[in-house]
Amino acid sequence: MDLKRWTHIVAVADRRSFIRAAEQVHLSQPALTRSIQAAExxxxxxxxxxxxNEVVTTPAGEFVVARARQLVFNSRCLERDVELYRSRSLGDTAFGVGPFPAATFLSQLMTGMRREFPGINLRVEISNWQLLLKRLVEEDIEFFVADTRDLPPDPNLYIRALHRQPGGFYVRADHPLAARKSVSLQQLWSHGVLSVRLPAGVRAALSRLLGLASPADLSLALECDDIELLKKVALASDSVLAAPHAAVEEEVAAGKLHPLEASDLPAQSSEMGVVTLRGRTPSPMAELIISRLPARG
Incomplete structure (x- = not known):
């Protein structure tokens, strides 16, 4: 039996009249009568x-109407929720971000989402791309944003490039290197470098410039996916912070961190991308979040 007929049954039970029920469901009285007879x-x-004088439900009718009423109610709720979902007013989502996105545009993005869509729930995992890829394959998250240079080739993954994030080296304002116009890579490394996990290509380039035998010989004073922790260590020690410019804008503007010019190092930037499972349709909320990420210029 289709949903309309269940709606007719509930209307007759509520109105106790075929005439009034027919007006409610926008049918003629004969058409509604035929619908009820067909249902019976x-x-x-x-x-x-x-x-x-009035139409009264039989004991069997009371049994059926109680269940039909719940069915009609659930149908109306579903229609409402689908419309809310379509208009992005409903639809929770979970996604992941790497350490650089977490330290740059994530805060502003999430603040905007909460203000615009207070009724939705978001879950954000901040981690390295290896763990985020595992979560994506397990379908625990809908997508993730991270540096994609080391992602293995996989036909099941779809990667959309985002805006590159240039980076550099920073030290506290009264650091011994802060007064120098330029410094060498060897000088940077002698003070100990703080960084997130470096992509393989970056490690290889740095190891060559430092004259190391292999990338495996390149050591970081502190390797961590938490940019905020790295900044705190740089501000309280002689260590050198490697980070995207956007992640340290406030500290540089406040005079707490000082950018260094590395004389023997070409310009560096991250290769950010949105990673999704090919063939999986993202939820409207996921699509909206992805559309607000900094696109590649």
Whole structure:
């Protein structure tokens, strides 16, 4: 039996009149009567006693109407929720971000989402791309944003490039290197470098410039995916912080961190991208978040 017929049954039970129920469901009285008769025939039950003054549900009708009422209610709720979902007013999502996105645009993005869509729930995992890829494959998150240079080639992954984030080296304002116009890579490394996990290509380039035998010989004073922790260590020690410019804008503007010019190092930037599973349709909220990420210029 289709949903419309269940709606007709509930309307007759509520209105206790075929005339009033027909007006409610926008049918003629004969058409509604035929619908109820067809329902009774299909169920093999008499649902209503047709009196002279009003229509009354039979015991079987009370049993059926109670369940039909719940069915109609759930259908209306579903229609409402689908419309809310379509308009992005409903639809929770979970996604992941690497350490650089977490330290640059994530805060502003999430603040905007919470202000615009207070009724939705978001879950954000901040980690390195290896763990985020695992979460994506397990379908625990819908997408992740991270440096994609070391991602293994996989036909099941779809990667959309984002805006590159240039980076550099920073020290506290009264650091011994802060007064120098330029410094060498060897000088940077002699003070100990703080960084997130470096992509393989970056490690290889740095190891060559430092004259190391292999990338495996390149050591970091502190390797951590938490940019905020790295900044705190740089501000309280002689260590050198490697980070995207956007992640340290406030500290540089406040005079707490000082950018260094590395004379023998070409300009560096991250290669950010949105990673999704190919063939999986993202939720409207996921699509909206992705559309607000800094696109590649």
């Amino acid at each position: 025939a299909e169920l093999g039950l008499q649902l209503f006693d047709r009196g002279t």
